[in-house]
Amino acid sequence: MKPPALPEETLRRVLRLAKGNGLSVLIIAGLGTLVSLAFGDLVGAGVGLVVAYGGWMELNGRRTLLRGDAAGVDRLIRAQWIVLGAILAYCVTRFASFDSDTALGGLTPDMRSQLTEAGLDVAAILPLVRLIFYLTYATVAVVTLLYQGGMARYYSRRREPVGQALAARLRPVVPPAAAASPEDWVT
Numbered sequence: 212m213k214p215p216a217l218p219e220e221t222l223r224r225v226l227r228l229a230k231g232n233g234l235s236v237l238i239i240a241g242l243g244t245l246v247s248l249a250f251g252d253l254v255g256a257g258v259g260l261v262v263a264y265g266g267w268m269e270l271n272g273r274r275t276l277l278r279g280d281a282a283g284v285d286r287l288i289r290a291q292w293i294v295l296g297a298i299l300a301y302c303v304t305r306f307a308s309f310d311s312d313t314a315l316g317g318l319t320p321d322m323r324s325q326l327t328e329a330g331l332d333v334a335a336i337l338p339l340v341r342l343i344f345y346l347t348y349a350t351v352a353v354v355t356l357l358y359q360g361g362m363a364r365y366y367s368r369r370r371e372p373v374g375q376a377l378a379a380r381l382r383p384v385v386p387p388a389a390a391a392s393p394e395d396w397v398t
Contacts, residue, residue, distance in 0.1 A: 215372075216372070217372075217376075218372040218373070218375040218376035218379065219376045219379070221369050221372040221373060221376065222276070222372070222373050222376035222377065224369075225276070225284075225287070225366065225369050225373055226273055226276060226277065228365075229269055229270070229272060229273040229276075229287055229366075230270070230273055232266075232269060232362065233266050233267070233268075233269030233270035233272075233273060233290070234266070234270065235266070236262060236263070236265060236266030236269065236290075236294060237263055237266030237267055237270065238266075240259050240260075240262035240263035240265075240266055241259070241263050243255070243259040243262070244256050244259030244260055244263060245259075247259055254301070254304060255301070258297050258298070258300070258301040261293065261297040262293075262294050262297050262298065264293060265290045265291070265293035265294035265297065266290070266294070268286055268289060268290035268293060269286070269287055269290035269291075271283075271286055272284065272285070272286030272287040272289075272290060273287070276373065276377070279377050279380060279381065280377075281370075281373060281374040281377050281378075284366055284367075284369070284370045284373055284374075287366040288363050288366045288367055291359045291360070291362045291363035291366065292359075292363060294355075294359050295355055295356065295359035295360060295363070298351065298352070298355040298359075299352055299355060299356065302348045302349075302351055302352040302355075305344075305348045306345065306348060309341060309344055309345070311337055311341075314337070314340045314341070314344065315333060315334075315337060315340070318333065
């Protein structure tokens with residue numbers, strides 16, 4: 212069995228993970244917000260802004276840790292809950308918004324003719340479209356729950372070693388008395 216990481220190594224890992232995850236969330240959510248705005252999806256843009264805020268908060272928690280404040284871990288955890296809540300709320304609104312006319316309204320005349328040539332009635336594919344719609348948002352919800360929930364748990368379980376590492380950085384290192392040289396006694 213592998214021994215637990217030293218507090219300083221745990222702090223380095225948390226800082227590295229928070230930087231990568233926070234930047235990823237901020238960039239992807241920012242781009243998603245812009246795409247949603249381009250398509251006129253104000254709900255999607257709002258969700259994107261909230262998720263981007265969660266990414267910013269994670270980076271802010273990292274900066275707080277770099278300043279030596281253990282409260283940064285709380286911000287890292289809170290950021291995960293913000294992202295999780297926003298995405299789950301969006302998935303719930305999507306579940307409630309399925310519209311048959313809109314789902315089939317995206318079919319071009321060419322697509323409709325291809326379906327007819329294949330012997331399929333456009334209305335017959337509606338149950339499949341509905342199933343794919345719900346499965347897509349259910350998958351997004353489950354993956355988000357597992358990932359963001361796992362990240363919140365990860366940060367929460369590292370709270371104590373991160374606090375120890377930050378406290379150790381504040382304490383001066385006192386050399387052992389036997390290793391002190393005569394110059395150390397003078398200065």
